[in-house]
Structure formats: C-alpha cells, structure tokens
Amino acid sequence: MDPMALILQIAVIILAPLAVGLLRGVDRKLTARMQNRRGPPIVQPFYDMVKLLSKSPILINNLQVTFAGAALLFQAAALALFVAGGDLLIAFFVSGAGSIFLVLGAFSVRSPYSYLGGQRELLAILAYEPVLFLAVLSLGMRSSFLVSELRGGLLEDLPLVLLAMVPVMVILLEKSPYDVPAAHQELISGPYIEYSGPYLAIMEGARWFQLAFVLGVITLFVWNDNTIVSLLGKAAIVLLVLFVTIVIDNITARLTRERMVMFMLTVGIALVAVNLIYLTIFPEGLI
Amino acid sequence: MFRMDPVELLAVILIVVPILGGLLSLLTRGGSGLKATVAMTTGIISVSSLALFLFISSGSFLSEIEASSLYPMGPGMVVVDLLLAALFVYIGWRIRSYLVMVIATANLALAILLDALTGFQEVSPALVIDHLAVIMVLITSLIGSIIAIYSLKYMEHDPHRPRFFAAVLLFLGSMNGAVLSNDLLWLFVFWDITTLCSFLLIGHTGTDEAKRAARWALTVTLGGGLAFILGTVLVFHYYDSISLSAFPISGANDLALLPMAMLSVAALTKSAQAPFQSWLLGAMVAPTPVSALLHSATMVNLGVYLLIRMSPNLAGSPSLSAAIALIGGVTFLASCILAITQSNSKKVLAWSTIGNLGLITMCVGVSTPLAVTAAVVLLLYHAISKALMFLAVGVVKERLESEDIEDMQGLRTSMPFASTALSIGIVTIVLPPFGMFASKWLISEAAVTFPFLMFLLGVGFAGMVVFYFKWMGTILSVGPGVRSTPLKGDTLGRNYRWTLGTLMAGAVALSALIGPVLRYLVLPFVERHFSLPVGTDDLTLFTSSGEFPVFLFLIFAAIIFLGLGLIVRPEEREVSTAYACGETFDFEYRGNYYLGEERVGQGIALTEGAGTVLVGVVLLLPLLLEVL
Helix, strand or coil: CCCHHHHHHHHHHHHHHHHHHHHHHHHHHHHHCCCCCCCCCCCCCHHHHHHHHHHEEEEECHHHHHHHHHHHHHHHHHHHHHHHEEEHHHHHHHHHHHHHHHHHHHHHCCCHHHHHHHHHHHHHHHHHHHHHHHHHHHCCCCCCCCCCCCCCCCHHCCCHHHHHHHHHHHHHHHCCCCCCCCHHHHCCCCCCCCCHHHHHHHHHHHHHHHHHHHHHHHCCCCCCEEEEEEHHHHHHHHHHHHHHHHHHHHHHHCCCCCCCHHHHHHHHHHHHHHHHHHHHHCCCCCC | CCCCCHHHHHHHHHHHHHHHHHHHHHHHCCCCCHHHHHHHHHHHHHHHHHHHHHHHCCCCCEEEEHHHHHHHHHHHHHHHHHHHHHHHHHHHHHHHHHHHHHHHHHHHHHHHHHHHHHCCCCCCEEEEEEEHHHHHHHHHHHHHHHHHHHHHHHHCCCCCHHHHHHHHHHHHHHHHHHHHHHHHHHHHHHHHHHHHHHHHCCCCCHHHHHHHHHHHHHHHHHHHHHHHHHHHHHHHHCCCCEHHCCCCCCCCCCHHHHHHHHHHHHHHCCCCCCCCCCHHHHHCCCCHHHHHHHHCCHHHHHHHHHHHHHHHEEEEECHHHHHHHHHHHHHHHHHHHHHHHHCCCHHHHHHHHHHHHHHHHHHHHHHHHHHHHHHHHHHHHHHHHHHHHHHHHHHHHHHCCCCHHHHHHHHHCCHHHHHHHHHHHHHHHHCCCCHHHHHHHHHHHHHHHCHHHHHHHHHHHHHHHHHHHHHHHHHCCCCCCCCCHHHHHHHCCHHHHHHHHHHHHHHHHHHHHHHHHHHHHHHHHHHHHHHCCEEEECCCCCCCCCCHHHHHHCCCCCCCHHHHHHHHHCCHHHEEECCCCCCCCCCCCCCCCCCCHHHHHHHHHHHHHHHHHHHHHHHHCCCCCCCC
C-alpha cells in the first residue's frame, strides 16, 4: 500500500474520535444556548477526559476493566476497518460487539442502577441495531460492502434511510426522547455508573469511537468526484444530522423504553422499507 | 465380496458399529460393561469419522457405494422398513394415541405401496459419501460421542441406563446412515429410526410430563415421516427412481415439484420449524444430554440436512424456494423474540435452536451459492456451540437442581468452569469473530438478494443479542465481597471437565480454522452444484462484495481477553463496592421478560398460523404452477 495513504488512514483513525469529542462540546454549547445558558467551552469534553484520566483508579472487579478495554478496542477496530476501506458489514458487527461489552461491563457489577442500565442498554440495542443494520445493508446492496468501493448517488437513492438514521443517532447520543439507558434522573448514568476515573475515560473513549464509526456511515451517503466538494458535503451532512438531533433533544421529554423499541421497530424500519420498495419500483431513485 | 475399499468399510462401520453397540449395551447391566461398550463404540465412530474425512478430502471427490457390495443390507432395509412401520402402529396402540395409529398405518400402507411400485428395485448407488455427508457424519460422530461420554456420568444413577444408551447409540448410527443414504427408502428407514429413538429418549424418565412430550414429539415427527414416504412415492412416480441424486436440477415448475415440496415439509417437521416447533419445546423435559443430542448432534439437523441436500434442486424453482425461505425467516424472527420472554434456560436454548435452524432453512430458500454456504457453515458451528451450552446447563442443573436462569446469579463465582463454558458458548454463538459469526455475515450478504428477509434478519439478530446477553449478565452478576473461585478450585468432576473442555476448545479452534473448514469441507460441496461464492486464503474470507479478516480479529480478541486479564491486577486499595445512592435495600435482580404469558401465547399462535399458511403454500404451489 501507498505509505502516504497509510499515514493518512492512521491520522483519520486518530483524528475522527477527537473530532467527535469536539462535536460533543459543540453539542453541549448549542444545547446550552437553546436553553438560554452560556454553556461550557467547546473543548470541555477534552478537559473532562484529562481530568478523568488523572484520577486514581478505583474499580469493583477486574472483569469491569476487561469489558471496558474490549469495548474500546472493538469500537476502535470497527472504525479502523471502516477507514481502511474494509467491509462495512463486518465493521458494523464489530461495533455492535463493542456495545455488547458495554452491557456486560454493566452486568458484571451487582449494583441496581448498573443492572437496570444494562437491561435498558440491551433494549436500546434492540431498538437501534436493526435500523442501523438495514441502513448498512441498503448502502451495500447496490454493489459492494467494501467501503473503498462504495461510490456515489446514495443520498439521492436512499433519503429515507438517512432519515431513519436520525433516531438512531438520538439513541446513540443518549438524547431525549430516547435517553433510556443512561437516564440521568433515575438511573444516574445507568451502565456507566460503576465506572470511575480512568476506566470511565476508557468507556467514554469507546463511545467516541463508536460515534465516529456511525457518523462515518452517515458520511457515506454523500459523494462527489471532486474531493473537496465531497469532504464539505460529508461534513455538512454530519452537522445537519447532529443539529436535528440536538433540536429533537431540546423539544421532547423522555419516553418509556417500550415506546423507544416500538418506534424504532415500526417507524424506523418502515422508513427503510418504503425507501427500498420505492427504489425497486423506480430504480432511478426518489429525487 | 469382502474386498471393500477403505471408504466403504468406514461408511459401514459408522452405521453398523453404533447400532451393534446399542444392542450390546442392552445386554449389560449398567455397570462397567456399559461404560466399556459406550467408550468403545464412541471411540470407534470418532476415529472412523475423522478417517473418512481424511480419505474424502485427500483423495476422491466423492465416493459411491452400490447396494450389491453391502448385501444383505438392501433386502434387509425393506424388511426393517415394514417392521418399523408395524412397530409404530403397536406403539400408537400402547400409548393410546389413535392419531399415531392412523399415521403409522398410513405409513405402513405407503411403504407396501412403494415396494410394490419399485418392485424391490435397488437404487444405484445406495450410499453416496460427499463433503456434505462427511460434515454431517463428523457432527454426529464427534459431538454425539462427547454427549454420550458425558451422559455416562450424568445418567450414573439412572436405573434404566442400558435402555438409555441403547437408544443414544442407535440414534447416532441411524443419523450416520441417514446422511450417507442416497436411496430414499434407506434414508426413510434411518429417518424413522431417529423418530423412534427420540420418542424413547424424550419419554425416558417416565413421568407424565415426559410421556406427554414424547407422545407429541412422536405424533409430529411421525407425521413428518408420513410426508416423507408420500414424497418418496411421488418421487418414484415423477422421477422414475427413488434416488436422491436423480432429482431434476433445473426448473421443474409444474406438478413435478410436488415430491420435493412433500419432502421439504417432512424436513420442516424434523427441524421443528413453524408451525411444527412445539414438539422440540416440549422435549426439554428429557434429561439434559438428550436435549443436547436432539439439538446439536442429531434429530433436528436431519431436516435441514435434507433441505441443504435438495438446495441445488430447489434453486431452479424460485416460488417454492421463496416459500421455504419465508418459513425459515418467520421462524427465526418469532423464536428470537419469544426467547426473550423465557426464564428457563433450556427453553431459551430450544427457541434459539429453532431460530438458528430457521436461518438455515431460510438460506436454503434463498438458494444463492452464498446462502447455501452460509447454511452449511451455520449448521456445523451451531452444533458445537449448542452442545456446549446444553451440557453446561446440565452441569449447572445437577448442582443447583434448577435450570432457571434467575437461579444462575453469580454463577461466575460458584461454578467458574461451567460459567466459562456457558460464556464461551454464548460468545461463539453471537459475537464476531467467533464460530457462527462468519455464517451470520454470509447470511446478511446473501439476504440482499431477497430484501424482505433483511428486515426479519435485522430484528432477529438484535433479539438474539438481548436474550443471550441477559443470560450472560445474570451469570456475571456477583454481589459485593464475594471472592471468585479460581478456575482450578472448581470441584467439577473429571468427566464433565473433559467433555466441556473439549467442546470449548473445539468451538474456539473451529472459529480460528474457518478458512480451512470452508476450503476442505464446505466449499467442495457447494462448488459441485453452484459457482464458487466465497474465497479464502485461510486467514481471510472473501465474497464478491466483501471480505472478513478472520484471523486478524481472532488475534485481536485473544489479546483483549487473555492480555487484559494479565495486565490488570488491581491493588487492594483500588477495589471498591457498588454504589446504590446510600440505599441499603436488597435489590431483586429479576424480571425483564417484557411480554406476559398472554402475549407469548398470541405470539406463538401467530407464528403457527403464519407457518401453517406457508406450509399450505408449499404444498399447493406445484398444483398452482401446473394449472397456471
């Protein structure tokens, strides 16, 4: 492989989660502004991260650390596979395994909040995974699942699939109305509650990698032969989806876990289904 | 006449030795004689199955054996067939089931009709040993042997041990016979022997519940047998020979599809697909090794084996295979959702088996090369992981006297060995890059050609994650202050350690060897009938639209699970207790089944309804195609 390309890929794998950190800062700032607060500086997530890492490590059992490490490494592997142009479907499954390790980490401690958080995280997986899976399959069904070979015209063909990705992002970013697993009011961070200091930082890092991968999937919807236009378009679509998510967060209240699952398994899946049916009847695309 | 070539000899050993071993164990009194018999028999078939694999993969592509060289098996089969049918009539009378008697009588009548039609004509060849048959023989002989050895300990105190092991060994022999047969009459005889063995084993404990379950299992699977023999008569009528290899390959789109539709329905009953799934769920009252045997090494595999065997023939008729794919898909989705609602570990596993067989059925229905490859891979990896799960549950049940998942809380500290076995079982079933994951990936890619199935798959996979990891979470959940027993301190007996250990090592090793498994076992079969869908350089799998760096991920997983455990050694002061907001009440770690009994009942009724409609479609399609 071309050494320049390799260096570029490694740079993207390192920079993408950092960009996600920055986006989370932007998210907090925007949310604060919408609520007429000043909000923290947009680099606050990095301050938090540094602070967590500098705290003394406290844990409840070893298994917790194993699962935290596994979550981080699996999410990182999914992103790496994605950036290296590998199989999108495999990357999706590997990232899914990462979120399962989050659940196992929560279950490995006998704590009521952690246990409830784990159960709810499983339901969140039941809610968003099918839609994400279908989105990945729809992206790959035209030619190939290799990220390096996915080219062009996806947004025009699959606008409703992109729309279905919005509630997926709502769940993954733990936003209202589907901030079910971490529910701050009653579960106090749910699956994360028994992690502290550097171990919490590892879990947060795992989340950054996961978000980087899923946002990466969203960037696949946009493609232009001109690299610069293409990159701008990808950035724009990511920011648009995030903005919509933040708006939804600020105008809704949390719904129950059942409502979350039902919504995703009916409306979320139906969006993809309608899109695919339309595409079968009108192969030229919706727009 | 006795100058057989080694492959023929091995095939005969694999069928005859377990049957003889079974008869021999009836003569023992359940002591060391029985142990020796079981050990000898399982040893012989294990070695023979491996030898058969080596012969087939090194030399000949496939091996055909004529009935004449197996004399007197040919005429013997006809006699056994009639005796067996008569035996079922007698059993029906004994258990006071008119339904069984009616089915068995019809069976007998059709068997006589078939003999009259064919005029005892021998099919050439009688046995065909190809790669698919070898895969099945390996599953039955190796996993079946491990289960039999395990049962020696598990059934130690059972008063009817000889009867039990006779049925187990007969089961293994007839499974081997069934998958090697090319003559449909032979296949039918072995098929019915497996029905008989499952009936005997499910009802083994003799309790009322067991008797009811055995009776229902017999009714359903014997009904399937009726569909099979009816199918065979039709095969002779339409294809002029009752040989599996004489089925038409391409596009029979008229009444000539009827025999295959009939045989497919027979396969669905054996593999417990909707609407026939209830017999397998009832069968969980049997001793745990029996469940392991039914779910992984024998019985249910036979149905999907027949479907995979017919997949090249079904591929030519899109409407029939679409209906079969839908049956599989619906069964998969329903079982993954219903498994979430169960707290009994054997019931969860039963639904999971039904679901995975549904996936295989679905793949056969999709009938692209990729899908058929996925089906065979899934069959193989499912067998080993499911055997591991059941045997581990058996060990746990022996200690806890319960098979309820909620009683397994904190099992990680009290039974580390069994917990490891359960965890490895779950991980190899669900997570990448282990075992069944490769087939999950292939199925997902294959489903793209049949978009409706993508939706069933997506929800089903997520449901599977929920019920398996809820279970694993329960095992892991350990209260404060409990020091975990090291693996070495586990008091589990030697028999259990070795059988579970072998399966664990096998499941992980097979995951690493997916490349060679594909190259030497699966692809040679697929290649004979389809264009090659998957490539491998032993470390990575390639399809036309994707690639899976298996080895890379395995090394990765090994680093995580072995490495992190070694690196992280917390000091005492770093260990804290769980946080509960200052509350001190004892929290009940229970529930989370989401659907009440009523909803579950509705779900099952819905599944059975959909299954019945689809089976009706399968049977009526040939007629419709003929008329149109």
